[in-house]
Amino acid sequence: NAGVTQTPKFQVLKTGQSMTLQCAQDMNHEYMSWYRQDPGMGLRLIHYSVGAGITDQGEVPNGYNVSRSTTEDFPLRLLSAAPSQTSVYFCASTKEGEGYEQYFGPGTRLTVT
Amino acid sequence: SQELEQSPQSLIVQEGKNLTINCTSSKTLYGLYWYKQKYGEGLIFLMMLQKGGEEKSHEKITAKLDEKKQQSSLHITASQPSHAGIYLCGADILGGGNKLTFGTGTQLKVEL
Numbered sequence: 212n213a214g215v216t217q218t219p220k221f222q223v224l225k226t227g228q229s230m231t232l233q234c235a236q237d238m239n240h241e242y243m244s245w246y247r248q249d250p251g252m253g254l255r256l257i258h259y260s261v262g263a264g265i266t267d268q269g270e271v272p273n274g275y276n277v278s279r280s281t282t283e284d285f286p287l288r289l290l291s292a293a294p295s296q297t298s299v300y301f302c303a304s305t306k307e308g309e310g311y312e313q314y315f316g317p318g319t320r321l322t323v324t
Numbered sequence: 325s326q327e328l329e330q331s332p333q334s335l336i337v338q339e340g341k342n343l344t345i346n347c348t349s350s351k352t353l354y355g356l357y358w359y360k361q362k363y364g365e366g367l368i369f370l371m372m373l374q375k376g377g378e379e380k381s382h383e384k385i386t387a388k389l390d391e392k393k394q395q396s397s398l399h400i401t402a403s404q405p406s407h408a409g410i411y412l413c414g415a416d417i418l419g420g421g422n423k424l425t426f427g428t429g430t431q432l433k434v435e436l
Contacts, residue, residue, distance in 0.1 A: 242422045244422070244423070246426075251428055252428060253328075253330075253412065253426040253427055253428040253429055254412070254414070254424075254426040255426075256423060256424070256425075259422070259423060261422070269423070301366065301367065305422060307422065308420075308422075310355060310372070310374055312357075312369050312372060313357065313369070313414070313422075313424060314369070315359075315366045315367040315369075316366060317365065317366040318364075318365070318366050320364075
């Protein structure tokens with residue numbers, strides 16, 4: 212199993228550009244989520260999904276869109292990048308329900324200039 | 325506001341010393357997860373605690389969840405340079421098991 216994979220590893224965008232961060236898992240997990248990590252803030256939940264076709268907002272959803280057309284993939288779209296979105300983005304997946312380990316991808320380091 | 329308080333924010337210890345990191349919530353924790361992160365890398369799962377009073381160990385790392393399920397501690401015995409990194413606690417404070425709230429992390433440095 213590859214686990215949770217994320218691409219790209221690094222990205223630099225100019226303000227106003229759009230892009231999609233890719234996330235895929237091969238563990239047949241129902242639940243997938245996106246977090247951003249900023250210095251002194253810990254990880255904050257952006258969006259999550261409990262299965263294909265079902266998504267919901269987390270703590271900091273503004274400026275981001277998600278979709279879940281398959282169990283395996285959960286892309287995160289930045290519609291119009293802003294410097295405040297400079298961060299490290301992590302995708303995670305787990306089985307639905309309590310008591311399961313959350314598996315994290317290696318992260319995407321995004322800089323918006 | 326930070327629903328999950330982690331302390332200390334940073335810690336420098338000499339190799340061989342013991343240390344403890346705390347994670348405290350004002351709400352009941354349905355599940356408490358400890359992760360380790362090396363700078364610039366992803367999160368490595370260490371342990372998960374669910375039951376009040378539960379204690380788990382892996383190599384020289386022990387984690388405990390108090391009886392009230394509002395505080396967890398991570399204890400490292402005889403620290404080594406390989407223990408250096410950022411330790412994060414994540415908690416399920418809503419129930420349901422999936423949406424985690426994270427503390428701000430504890431940066432640990434181990435000096436030779």
